[in-house]
Amino acid sequence: MHITRALFLWITLILSFIIEVATQSTANQQALHTHLFTSYDPGEKPYCGGAVNVTLDVALRQVIDLDEPQQILKINVWVRLKWQDCRLTWTPSSYGNIGNFIVPYKYIWIPDLTLYDSVSGEFVGLKEYRPNIYPDGTVYYNFPSVLESICTVDVEKFPYDEQTCKLLFGSWAYHGYDLDLQNKNPQGDLSSAVSNVEWTYVSMKAERHVLYYGCCPEPYPDVTYYLKLKRKPQFYLINLIIPSMLITVMAALGYYLPVESGEKVSLQITVMLSLAVFQLLVADKLPPSADATPVIATYFNFSLFLVGLACLMAVVVLAIHYQGNRRMPDWLYKYGLIKLSCITFVHVERNAPVKEEKQNTVKTIMVKGSVHKVRPEQKKTKGSLHLMEYDQPVVVEEKEPVSEKDPEDTAPKRVHQEDWKKFACVVDRLSFYMFVIIGAIGTGIVFSKFGM
Structure with a gap:
């Protein structure tokens, strides 16, 4: 019973102490709030004997998107501001050793930090979070933000390109004599950055500039962060470059199609x-x-030119192949067919020159004997005539006219057709060699510009 009563007393004392401390802490905070903001105007810049020194640090969280056609960069960053307000000072021992005081942003003056090349209407997060005040008047204001800025894109080496986007921060209302903006570190913070599926973060260099504009004689300092990104080319290599190269190689298969298939063009x-x-x-x-x-x-244009050339040569080969019965000129036979066949390794059998002569149908009668008398009752058999000489039969031989379908008469036509077909094969093979050589040299030159 005594133990239970003692325990109850201890619990009561502890609770009383906690309540007293909490009450005292609340009273100290209220007293500190009254001390700091009774006559404080958040719309006025603190005048403490010179310009307010504002230190800026930016930590990259993630690149959300880089829209190349619109040339707009959208990123998620953590903005870290630091400045000193001489009106926000107190003695910690007088207010329960309060070492820092967090207040809503509307209670104090905040620098009008501006992203100069922003495409959005406002600086997201600048007036939505809470600054942290310390006894010496130092104010830390850290907040996340989503920035959309203009980024000039150079896609000459796409998809092996690197982009450098500028993030220019400065005060829009205050000049350098009232607000001096400086960067905290020479590099932006990339330690908390979340990896992007398309881009690799190379660096984020910070530089301070002092510029003079035509509107005003006073200097305007700014801090510019140069975010350097390197594209990951694997996606485009697998889905664009390799398929296009394979499609270009497919054009070479057209040289192996026979002309009779009708599918070359x-x-x-x-x-x-x-x-x-x-x-x-x-x-x-x-x-x-x-x-x-x-x-x-440039590579796609070159590939289109190469395939267009292959298509043109396919038409030329078809035109040569179907020349029909036209006689090939001797010079073309000698230099175009014979010489080029040696270069292109096409086997061609050399034919003896064949002369076409107009053949007249002639009936030749060979008669044995010198004096002949032909009677009306002569009988004709195939290949001979029976004539009567002094009432004696004499055999007269007659050569029949050469038939129009005689193989000897159509042989020259067949020789000409074969010559044209062989010449078409030679031209097709020569075009294939040109296609391979030009394609290999052109592709090597184009891809050498990537700096691979």
Whole structure:
């Protein structure tokens, strides 16, 4: 019973002490609030014998988006401000050893920090959080913000490009004689940055500038952060570059299609349309800039030219293959067919020159004997005539006219057709070699500009 009563007394004393401390703490805070803000005007800048020194530090949290066509950077940052207000000082021992005092932002003066190249209407978070005040008048104001700023994009080496975006901070109302803005560190804080799926954070350099504008003779200091980003090219390499290269290689397969298939030209046109689709995908990703042509756009244009050349040569090969019965000129046969066949390794059998002569149908009658008399009752058999010489039969041989379907008469036509077909094969093979050589050299030159 005595133990229970003693325990109850101890609990009562502890609770009383806690209540007294809390009451005293609340009273001290109320007293400190009255001391600081009774005659304080948050709309007035503190005048403490010179310009207010404002220190700025920016920590990158995440790059939300970099819109290349619109050239707008959207990022999440933590802004850290520090300045000294001589009107916000107190002696800690007089107010229950209160070492810091957190108040709503509307109670104190806050620098009008401005992002000069912002595309949004306001500085998000600047007037939504609570600053922390210390006894010597030092104010720390840390708050998160989402910034949207103009970022000039250079996509010449897309997708192996690096972008540098400027974040220029300064005061819009106060000049350098009233507010001196300085950067806390030479580099922005990247230690808390969340990785981005498309960009790698290279650096975030900070520099202080003092500028003079045409409106005013006073200096205007600013702090500029240079956020350097490097694109991760794997996505575009897998989904754009490699498929486009494979499609270009598909155009080479058209040289292995026989002319009789009728698909040589249609295959090349299909490849050109596929490359045009990939080119449109890249064009939607890049800004319409006339300052620099992206290397990947140059590659697509080169591929379209290469496939267009293959399509043109396919038409030429078809035209040569179907020349029909026209006789090939001797110079073309000698230099175009024979010489080029050695270069292109196409086997061609050399034919002896065949002369076409107009053959007249001639009936030759060979008669044995010198004096002949032909009677009306002569009988004709195939290949001979029976004539009567002095009432004696004489055999007269007659050669029948050469048939129009005689193989000897159609042989020259067949030789000409084979010559044209062989020449078409030679031109097709020569075009294939040109396609491979030009494609390899052009692709190497284009990709060397990426600095890979």
